[in-house]
Structures are given as structure tokens and as C-alpha cells.
Amino acid sequence: MKTLEKLKGHLQRGNLYRRSDLEQWSTSVDRHLRQLVAEGTLQKMSQGLYYFPKETDFGPAPPDESSLVQAFLKDDNFLIFSPNDYNSLRVGTTQLYNKRIVYNHKRHGEFELGGRKFFFHMKPKFPKKLTPEFLLVDLVNNLDTLAEDQNLILCNILIKTKIQNISKMKQNVTAYGGLRAKKILLPILEETLG
Incomplete structure (x- = not known):
């Protein structure tokens, strides 16, 4: 043969x-x-x-995108999502993005895999799956990258933060928040905890 x-x-x-x-x-x-x-x-x-x-x-x-990214990274420790996922929070984001973001520990940059573009960002920590609390924190981290009314969205985030599970929000801000997210969200959470 x-x-x-x-x-x-x-x-x-x-x-x-x-x-x-x-x-x-x-x-x-x-x-x-x-x-x-x-x-x-x-x-x-x-x-x-x-x-x-x-x-x-x-x-x-x-191939499904998760398998594709896993084979590319040779690792299963990553989180794939789209800025469109922020729209599920109902804080004023309405834009639709043709963009897939991959938080991971190995690669940084834009890569085309199977005709699809993925934007890889090396992050020290990220959750295994998306949660509303993580998305709120990540939205504050990335607010300046979106084509939206940032002041309106930030006001809505502050309102939304107060009605989320406060202990989960605090865990997510502490674990995944950048300096901006911590500066904006932690005082509100502390005040809500009273």
C-alpha cells in the first residue's frame, strides 16, 4: 500500500x-x-x-470554533466570545460585531483559522464560561474599544451592578477587572454591601 x-x-x-x-x-x-x-x-x-x-x-x-481554537493553541484553557454578547446585558450596547475574541494564556494577535478571524488576547485569568457578572466587568474593561455611547453604557452598568448578585460581582471585579473596572465598580459594590 x-x-x-x-x-x-x-x-x-x-x-x-x-x-x-x-x-x-x-x-x-x-x-x-x-x-x-x-x-x-x-x-x-x-x-x-x-x-x-x-x-x-x-x-x-x-469544524466547530472551539475545536479549531483548541487545536490551534494545543490547549483547552481559553474562553471564546463576541462583543455581541455584551448586548445580552441590556445596558445600551446594540452594535453587531463580526469578531470572535479568544482569551487565553499562549497567543496574542489576530489569526485567521478556517477562513474566520479570531482576536487572541493573553490574559492572566478568565472564567471557563461566560456569566453576566464577568461580561459586565469585561465590558467596563473594554468600553473604549466599542462604537457605542460610553457615558450612557457606563451609567447603565452602574445601575445593573447594584441589582446583580453582589458577592459574585465583587469576585468577578477582583479576579478579572482591570484598574478602570476596579476603580469604578468596587466602590459601588462596597456601598451596596453597606
Whole structure:
């Protein structure tokens, strides 16, 4: 059996592969990867990252973004979200953004993965999943990056902060708040705790 066919035999639909994952089955991994991409077996997601798409009734299914980011980072410690998630807080944000943000411990910068742009930000700490309390703190941290009426949103955040779970808010401000968020939110939380 030819080496390329042996390599294909190890691929599973729906999986992402790094170049280094495939070296164990090929002595000419770069040539084989070029061939597999050219024939459409694999799709190149980014430098050194490939996807063997699952087939559906509607054609090949793209990888889910969490798997894509996990394979890119070689790590599962990250948080993916969009500035659109701030809209769920009902504090006056209404813009729609075509942007995915990835908080992580390894990479910083803008990367295109599978035709989608991701903005990676290295952060010392972030939660495993989004919560309203975290989003409020993160919104204050990033208020100046949004195309919104910042004063109106900040007023609404201050009102919203008082009706959130105060102990959860304080934990989130302490853990994830930048200097600005701590300066603005901690006095309000202290006052509410009385």
C-alpha cells in the first residue's frame, strides 16, 4: 500500500490535525499534505493545521470554533466570545460585531483559522464560561474599544451592578477587572454591601 493511502487510513472525519500529528504516518509529510489539500481530502485551516471535514447532506461541515481554537493553541484553557454578547446585558450596547475574541494564556494577535478571524488576547485569568457578572466587568474593561455611547453604557452598568448578585460581582471585579473596572465598580459594590 502506498504511503499516502496509509496516511489516509489514519484520518478520521471531523478531526483537526497538526502537521506534527501526521509525521508518524508519513516520511514525506509536507508533500503528502500538499496532495491531500489539492485533492480536497484535507482543508488547510492555518499554518500547520488541517481539517478532515465531515460530510453532511449540505456538503462538508466546518469544524466547530472551539475545536479549531483548541487545536490551534494545543490547549483547552481559553474562553471564546463576541462583543455581541455584551448586548445580552441590556445596558445600551446594540452594535453587531463580526469578531470572535479568544482569551487565553499562549497567543496574542489576530489569526485567521478556517477562513474566520479570531482576536487572541493573553490574559492572566478568565472564567471557563461566560456569566453576566464577568461580561459586565469585561465590558467596563473594554468600553473604549466599542462604537457605542460610553457615558450612557457606563451609567447603565452602574445601575445593573447594584441589582446583580453582589458577592459574585465583587469576585468577578477582583479576579478579572482591570484598574478602570476596579476603580469604578468596587466602590459601588462596597456601598451596596453597606
